[in-house]
Amino acid sequence: AEPILTISGLNVDYGTGPTGVHALRDVDLTLHRGEVLGLAGESGSGKSTLAYAVTRLLSPPGVITGGDVHYHRPGAGPVDILSLSPDALRAFRWQELSIVFQGAMNSLNPVHTVHSQLTDVLKAHRPAMRSAERTARAEELLTLVGISRDRLTAYPHQLSGGMRQRVMIAMALALEPEIVIMDEPTTALDVVMQRQILRQLVRLREQLSFSVVFITHDISLLIEFSDRIAIMYGGRIVEQAGASEIYRDPRHPYSEGLLHSFPALHGPRRELTGIPGTPPHLSAMPAGCAFHPRCGKAHDPCADQIPVLARPEAGQDREVACWLHTRPA
Numbered sequence: 421a422e423p424i425l426t427i428s429g430l431n432v433d434y435g436t437g438p439t440g441v442h443a444l445r446d447v448d449l450t451l452h453r454g455e456v457l458g459l460a461g462e463s464g465s466g467k468s469t470l471a472y473a474v475t476r477l478l479s480p481p482g483v484i485t486g487g488d489v490h491y492h493r494p495g496a497g498p499v500d501i502l503s504l505s506p507d508a509l510r511a512f513r514w515q516e517l518s519i520v521f522q523g524a525m526n527s528l529n530p531v532h533t534v535h536s537q538l539t540d541v542l543k544a545h546r547p548a549m550r551s552a553e554r555t556a557r558a559e560e561l562l563t564l565v566g567i568s569r570d571r572l573t574a575y576p577h578q579l580s581g582g583m584r585q586r587v588m589i590a591m592a593l594a595l596e597p598e599i600v601i602m603d604e605p606t607t608a609l610d611v612v613m614q615r616q617i618l619r620q621l622v623r624l625r626e627q628l629s630f631s632v633v634f635i636t637h638d639i640s641l642l643i644e645f646s647d648r649i650a651i652m653y654g655g656r657i658v659e660q661a662g663a664s665e666i667y668r669d670p671r672h673p674y675s676e677g678l679l680h681s682f683p684a685l686h687g688p689r690r691e692l693t694g695i696p697g698t699p700p701h702l703s704a705m706p707a708g709c710a711f712h713p714r715c716g717k718a719h720d721p722c723a724d725q726i727p728v729l730a731r732p733e734a735g736q737d738r739e740v741a742c743w744l745h746t747r748p749a
């Protein structure tokens with residue numbers, strides 16, 4: 421499939437000067453039309469930072485210090501997202517790409533009904549639409565995410581957490597974007613809900629043909645629902661491949677550790693016992709391969725040379741950043 425979003429060489433820092441730290445380094449990633457791309461990694465690996473950076477929602481001290489992000493509008497030339505004007509960016513965010521952030525279900529306005537929140541999005545971006553049309557569209561959107569249309573008059577507190585999350589998805593789909601980015605609900609209790617939501621997104625994707633980026637630390641969810649998976653560690657992508665390739669044959673020791681941290685696709689959840697130690701702080705990123713202090717396979721170049729993402733087999737859509745798979749220059 422053709423690319424719809426291409427990220428290349430993306431760098432993000434938090435702060436500048438001597439106290440500045442690297443949050444994202446050399447991120448290259450392509451989202452293809454119609455695919456579900458999963459982004460996995462422990463918290464602090466840069467997953468959310470990446471979502472904020474590509475949508476230009478990064479707030480200070482976060483700053484993009486290098487790289488490119490291009491959106492490939494169907495039937496038109498590429499759009500350089502990093503140089504869009506504020507107005508163009510606002511339109512882009514709802515109409516071409518929409519995001520459902522971590523904890524988004526709590527960002528519904530408590531004093532407004534579902535109806536008014538859904539129709540507000542339409543009012544702002546489709547000023548020519550008549551009131552009756554907006555209501556009809558709001559009903560249609562609710563039905564789409566599996567909520568009965570009589571909940572249109574409900575206030576957020578009258579809905580379960582899962583329903584509120586689905587209302588957020590309905591809002592995100594209101595203007596028929598080409599891309600939906602969904603950042604995880606963080607708590608362990610939310611895994612069942614994440615699974616429901618992901619299943620629903622995949623179904624809607626088939627119906628409406630948009631592309632999805634789903635961000636979670638739970639790689640087992642991604643194996644079940646995504647087409648491709650990119651795994652992040654220390655602000656870099658360390659492996660990316662098809663979901664079934666990652667599942668059958670993870671190449672990066674960190675990918676392997678993440679997979680072993682989850683006993684079975686449908687088993688109970690555990691902590692990341694597959695990997696000793698904890699992820700590094702941005703301010704104390706280990707030299708060389710950032711994973712080396714935790715890696716059972718660390719060897720000679722690992723502690724001082726950063727492995728770059730490369731294809732271990734020519735012609736295959738798999739990339740790994742590990743000295744086990746590429747040789748130092």
Ligand code: SF4
Pocket residue numbers: 672673674709710711712713715716717718719722727741742743744
């Ligand atoms: Fe382990 Fe070295 Fe590979 Fe890093 S580069 S994951 S330390 S083997």
Ligand code: MG
Pocket residue numbers: 463464467468469522
């Ligand atoms: Mg996060």
